Amino acid sequence: MKDELEAFVLREARLLDERRFAEWLALFAEDAVYWVPTLPTQASPQEALSLFYEPKTLLAMRVARLERPDLHAQTPVSRTVHHVSAVEVADLEVRSALVVAEWRAGETRWFAGRVLHRLRREAEALRIVLKRVDLIDSEAPHRAIAVPF
Amino acid sequence: MAPEYSSLVERGRVHRAAYIDPAVFALEQERIFRRAWLYVAHESEVPNPGDYVLRRLGSAEVLLVRREDRGLALLHNRCAHRGARIVAEPAGNARQFRCPYHAWTYGLDGHLIGMPLPEGYAEKVELGLERVPRVESYRGFVFGSHAAQGPGLAEFLGGLASAFDNMLDRAPAGTVSRFGGALRLEYRGNWKMFMENAVDLVHPPYVHRSSVETARDQPQALAADGLTQQGAQMFLANGMRAAQWDEVPLHAFPGGHVYMGGFYRSGVIAPERADPVYERYRAQLVERHGPEKAAAVLAVDRFNNLVWPTVSVNSRFAVLRVVQPLAANRTVVEVQCFRLDGAEPAMHELTLQFVNLAASPASLVASDDLELFERCQRGLEGAAGDWIDVRRGALADRRQPDGSTLGRGTSELAIRHQFAAWLQHMTQ
Numbered sequence: 001m002k003d004e005l006e007a008f009v010l011r012e013a014r015l016l017d018e019r020r021f022a023e024w025l026a027l028f029a030e031d032a033v034y035w036v037p038t039l040p041t042q043a044s045p046q047e048a049l050s051l052f053y054e055p056k057t058l059l060a061m062r063v064a065r066l067e068r069p070d071l072h073a074q075t076p077v078s079r080t081v082h083h084v085s086a087v088e089v090a091d092l093e094v095r096s097a098l099v100v101a102e103w104r105a106g107e108t109r110w111f112a113g114r115v116l117h118r119l120r121r122e123a124e125a126l127r128i129v130l131k132r133v134d135l136i137d138s139e140a141p142h143r144a145i146a147v148p149f
Numbered sequence: 150m151a152p153e154y155s156s157l158v159e160r161g162r163v164h165r166a167a168y169i170d171p172a173v174f175a176l177e178q179e180r181i182f183r184r185a186w187l188y189v190a191h192e193s194e195v196p197n198p199g200d201y202v203l204r205r206l207g208s209a210e211v212l213l214v215r216r217e218d219r220g221l222a223l224l225h226n227r228c229a230h231r232g233a234r235i236v237a238e239p240a241g242n243a244r245q246f247r248c249p250y251h252a253w254t255y256g257l258d259g260h261l262i263g264m265p266l267p268e269g270y271a272e273k274v275e276l277g278l279e280r281v282p283r284v285e286s287y288r289g290f291v292f293g294s295h296a297a298q299g300p301g302l303a304e305f306l307g308g309l310a311s312a313f314d315n316m317l318d319r320a321p322a323g324t325v326s327r328f329g330g331a332l333r334l335e336y337r338g339n340w341k342m343f344m345e346n347a348v349d350l351v352h353p354p355y356v357h358r359s360s361v362e363t364a365r366d367q368p369q370a371l372a373a374d375g376l377t378q379q380g381a382q383m384f385l386a387n388g389m390r391a392a393q394w395d396e397v398p399l400h401a402f403p404g405g406h407v408y409m410g411g412f413y414r415s416g417v418i419a420p421e422r423a424d425p426v427y428e429r430y431r432a433q434l435v436e437r438h439g440p441e442k443a444a445a446v447l448a449v450d451r452f453n454n455l456v457w458p459t460v461s462v463n464s465r466f467a468v469l470r471v472v473q474p475l476a477a478n479r480t481v482v483e484v485q486c487f488r489l490d491g492a493e494p495a496m497h498e499l500t501l502q503f504v505n506l507a508a509s510p511a512s513l514v515a516s517d518d519l520e521l522f523e524r525c526q527r528g529l530e531g532a533a534g535d536w537i538d539v540r541r542g543a544l545a546d547r548r549q550p551d552g553s554t555l556g557r558g559t560s561e562l563a564i565r566h567q568f569a570a571w572l573q574h575m576t577q
Contacts (some may be wrong), residue, residue, distance in 0.1 A: 036511070038330045038331070038332065039330050042330075045501070045505075046494070046497075046498045046501065047329070048328075048329045048330040048501070049329045049330050049331065049332050049484070049486065049501055049504055049505060049509075050501075050505050050509070051332070051505075051509050051510065051511050052505075052509070052511050053376075053502075053505050054376075055373075055374055055376060055377060057369075057370055057373040057374060057377040058370075058373075058376060058377045058380050060367065060370075061360075061363050061364065061367055061370060061377070061380065061381070061384070061513065062513060064363045064366060064367065065359045065360055065363040065513055068359045068362065068363065070358045070359045070362070071359040071517070072356065072359070072517045072520045072521060072524075073516040073517050073519070073520040075520075139330070139331070139333065140333060141333035141334060141335035141481040141483075141510075142333065142334065142335060142510040142511075143334075143335050143336060143337070143510060143519060143523075144336075144510055144511075144515075144516035144517075144519040144520050145509075145510050145511040145516060146511070146516055
């Protein structure tokens with residue numbers, strides 16, 4: 001099962017790099033939450049501000065917008081590498097380390113953090129119930145972020 | 150470029166040096182950010198003696214400290230001995246401040262308590278942590294000024310003090326408290342662009358088109374969970390037609406301050422709510438103010454209130470955006486939110502959601518603003534043409550008896566007004 005879950009999170013990251021956003025969204029359960037808190041110790045999105053706090057319906061709007069030609073923050077589009085490593089699996093929880101390199105409009109920038117995937121089996125398929133990304137510099141000033149982590 | 154500063158602003162146009170020239174930026178630091186009242190922090194961030202927060206005040210790093218006598222001290226974070234930064238954590242509580250280098254030690258008001266080897270000095274050392282000359286609180290909102298002389302804080306705030314009053318009136322207990330950390334946005338562009346864009350009501354349908362159209366394509370979002378609904382309403386509102394934006398009048402005050410009124414009434418960006426949480430909140434306000442004043446408090450439907458040069462206030466959602474100019478082409482905006490004291494937690498959650506949706510660097514709205522600021526900076530830096538045009542709507546600007554100017558929502562009045570204040574500072 002460890003191999004299956006590891007393959008799942010690696011594929012999820014690759015879908016973002018290949019800009020297959022609709023397929024990426026389909027990996028999330030209907031009641032899923034995609035969350036990037038601002039504080040490393042943040043227990044909930046109700047406690048403090050978040051860089052992203054999106055139930056699937058809101059995430060679906062983000063994904064639909066990513067496909068639009070009039071999204072200025074993605075004109076030109078980004079090229080990214082989501083590097084996932086140090087994968088640890090316990091039941092249906094996957095913990096990993098993430099480094100994202102993003103190249104856009106002549107500049108490269110980097111993000112790094114820890115990721116928690118909470119998964120569920122739905123009709124034989126794995127689905128994401130929670131994806132939490134804790135950036136090491138979550139409190140730092142950030143320029144516009146368009147592609148999810 | 151060696152511009153004559155008085156010639157950078159003409160009737161209806163501004164020279165690009167105002168945005169890109171490092172010499173202009175340096176002079177702004179001296180003549181604007183060392184003179185004006187700049188926002189520091191809220192008193193609720195330093196409730197107890199010894200509490201401190203580390204903040205930026207213009208180009209200086211300062212400590213706001215709650216003294217033993219419960220007064221406030223605003224001190225430069227620099228040891229009087231050899232110049233080391235004394236405090237390195239963003240906030241904390243201290244009985245005294247001790248420099249980690251040679252242990253010079255200061256009281257909470259900055260006076261020197263002691264140092265090792267005092268016998269090595271011929272006379273008593275009278276140094277201390279340098280104080281920012283003026284610190285004042287307007288009903289809990291603390292501002293500092295590097296200038297020893299000048300108008301007091303209330304006079305400086307003028308017509309915009311009402312933005313803070315309205316935020317406090319919206320709190321069932323009459324006070325607000327900072328909570329929820331902060332969101333910090335950065336862009337490679339000039340600080341003035343943020344202050345201009347916050348009261349630019351022509352850009353939304355164009356800059357935010359991708360989120361407007363996404364929300365139009367997904368009408369089911371308006372019937373989804375509360376958070377998604379809030380987002381969809383916000384995205385759709387940016388798609389209002391110019392005639393609708395014109396109904397959001399701009400009020401410009403001496404000193405560069407501006408607010409836009411009539412926002413919630415005209416649009417759907419955040420319609421009045423009818424759910425039980427909001428009804429209970431409204432009942433609390435009626436209890437505090439009586440029905441007439443409570444209705445009047447809730448009817449104040451301004452969106453952004455600019456206290457030039459550093460703060461944008463949203464009273465209804467209890468949000469401040471604080472601008473920190475770092476260089477001619479680099480700016481950080483810190484977004485802070487407040488609890489309406491006495492309201493139930495669900496109201497605070499609404500504030501967090503609003504700020505996440507509207508103001509995160511990953512926001513479906515703010516990310517496009519940040520992109521456009523960077524495009525403006527690159528355009529101004531790299532291409533031909535020395536001037537930008539800010540004439541739109543000037544014919545309809547109307548001076549008011551109180552000294553303010555009223556303009557249509559689509560007017561560039563706010564930009565002209567901010568540059569009038571800018572020019573006044575820069576040439577004096």
